[in-house]
Amino acid sequence: MTQRKIIHVDMDCFYAAVEMRDNPALINQAVAVGGSRERRGVISTCNYKAREFGVRSAMSTGMALKLCPSLVLMPSRMSVYVAVSSQIRQIFNRYTDLVEPLSLDEAYLDVSNCQQCYGSASLIAEKIRAEIFETTGLTASAGVAPNKFLAKIASDLNKPNGQFVISPDDVDEFSGQLSLRKIGGIGKVTASKLENFGLIDGNDIRAAKPEFLNRHFGKLADVLLARCYGIDDSVVKPNRVRKSVGVERTLARDLVTLDECILELNKLIPMLNQRYQATQKLPIHKQGVKLKFDDFQSTTVEQAVDEFNESLYLNLLTDAFERAQGRKIRLVGINVGVREAAENTENPIDDLPQLDLF
Ligand code: TTP
Ligand code: MG
Numbered sequence: 283m284t285q286r287k288i289i290h291v292d293m294d295c296f297y298a299a300v301e302m303r304d305n306p307a308l309i310n311q312a313v314a315v316g317g318s319r320e321r322r323g324v325i326s327t328c329n330y331k332a333r334e335f336g337v338r339s340a341m342s343t344g345m346a347l348k349l350c351p352s353l354v355l356m357p358s359r360m361s362v363y364v365a366v367s368s369q370i371r372q373i374f375n376r377y378t379d380l381v382e383p384l385s386l387d388e389a390y391l392d393v394s395n396c397q398q399c400y401g402s403a404s405l406i407a408e409k410i411r412a413e414i415f416e417t418t419g420l421t422a423s424a425g426v427a428p429n430k431f432l433a434k435i436a437s438d439l440n441k442p443n444g445q446f447v448i449s450p451d452d453v454d455e456f457s458g459q460l461s462l463r464k465i466g467g468i469g470k471v472t473a474s475k476l477e478n479f480g481l482i483d484g485n486d487i488r489a490a491k492p493e494f495l496n497r498h499f500g501k502l503a504d505v506l507l508a509r510c511y512g513i514d515d516s517v518v519k520p521n522r523v524r525k526s527v528g529v530e531r532t533l534a535r536d537l538v539t540l541d542e543c544i545l546e547l548n549k550l551i552p553m554l555n556q557r558y559q560a561t562q563k564l565p566i567h568k569q570g571v572k573l574k575f576d577d578f579q580s581t582t583v584e585q586a587v588d589e590f591n592e593s594l595y596l597n598l599l600t601d602a603f604e605r606a607q608g609r610k611i612r613l614v615g616i617n618v619g620v621r622e623a624a625e626n627t628e629n630p631i632d633d634l635p636q637l638d639l640f
C-alpha cells in the first residue's frame with residue numbers, strides 16, 4: 283500500500299472563538315459558552331484564558347464560576363456555529379472529496395491524491411488554515427500524519443493556531459513514546475488498568491506478551507498492538523450516514539438508586555438537546571436510554587416515537603433500571619435515533635461521536 287497523507291483539522295476553542303469574533307469586548311476576558319448556573323447548565327467550551335483557571339468542557343457552570351468568578355458566560359448560538367462549520371467544509375472540499383467530519387469543528391481529510399501545493403500535506407494544511415482564517419476570522423489547528431489515529435493526536439500538539447507533522451520516518455519513535463491515554467477509545471478506567479500493569483506508553487505494549495494483553499484487555503489488545511507501532515488502517519469515510527445522536531456519562535461514583543439516576547438524566551437531557559439542535563433537527567424516530575452496570579453488562583431500552591418527547595426518558599430509564607437487579611450503575615446514556623434526509627448530502631454534521639463526559 284502506498285503511504286497515505288491524512289490531515290486532521292480542529293478549530294480552536296470553537297464556540298468560544300466564534301463568540302469572541304462577534305464581540306471583540308470579550309477578547310481579553312475569560313469566556314465560556316454554556317447554560318446558566320440558575321438553570322444548572324454545563325459548559326460547552328471556553329477560551330484559553332478560562333482554561334488557565336481550570337474551566338473545562340462538560341463542567342457544570344456552577345463549578346466553572348467557582349473556579350473563575352470573572353468568567354463571562356455566553357449562551358450558545360448553534361445556528362452560527364453550524365454556518366461556520368459549513369464554510370470550513372467548503373474549504374476542505376477544495377482540496378479533496380475525502381472529508382470525514384467528526385463534529386462541527388473537526389474533520390479528517392485524505393489528501394494522498396491531492397495535486398495542490400506540490401502534493402505536500404504540510405503545505406496543504408497551512409493553506410487550509412490560512413483560508414479558514416481569511417473566510418471566518420477564526421483559527422484552526424491541524425495534524426498531518428500517515429493515518430487518522432496519528433493525525434488526530436498531532437492536531438492537539440501545537441494548539442492553538444498551529445500544526446504538527448508526523449512524517450512516516452517519525453512514526454516508529456513517536457508511537458513508541460506515545461502515552462496510551464492518548465489512544466482513541468481508551469477511557470480513564472482502561473488507562474488506570476493499563477497503568478496498574480505498568481503499561482504507560484507504546485514501548486510498554488511492544489514489550490508485553492500478546493497473550494497477556496488478550497487475557498486482560500480482550501478486543502482492545504489488537505488495537506493496542508497496532509497503535510503502539512503507529513498503525514491504523516481505517517479509511518477516511520466521507521458523508522457517513524448518521525443513525526443516532528447521544529450523550530452518555532461514565533460516573534465518577536456508581537449509582538445505587540433510581541432517584542440518583544434521574545438526577546443524572548436531568549443533566550444529560552439539555553446536552554442531548556444541544557447536540558440534536560446541531561443536526562438541524564433531523565427527523566427523530568426513536569428514543570433510547572442506556573445503562574451500564576458495575577459488572578460491565580449494559581442494557582438499552584428504546585421506544586419508537588413520531589416526535590421528540592423529553593418526558594419519555596423517565597419511563598425508559600425506569601424500565602432500564604429494573605434490569606439492574608441490585609447491580610450498581612456505572613454509566614447513564616440517552617440518545618435519539620434520527621433519519622438522515624436522503625438528498626441532504628450537504629448536511630453540516632455527518633456523525634456526532636457519543637459524548638463521554640469522564
Ligand atoms: P472541541 O474541539 O473538543 O473543543 P474546542 O474546539 O472548544 O477546543 P480545542 O481548541 O481544545 O479544540 O469541541 C468543539 C466544540 O464542540 C466546542 O467548541 C463546543 C462543543 N462541545 C460541547 O458542546 N461539549 C463538549 O463536551 C465538548 C468537548 C465540545
Ligand atoms: Mg476544537
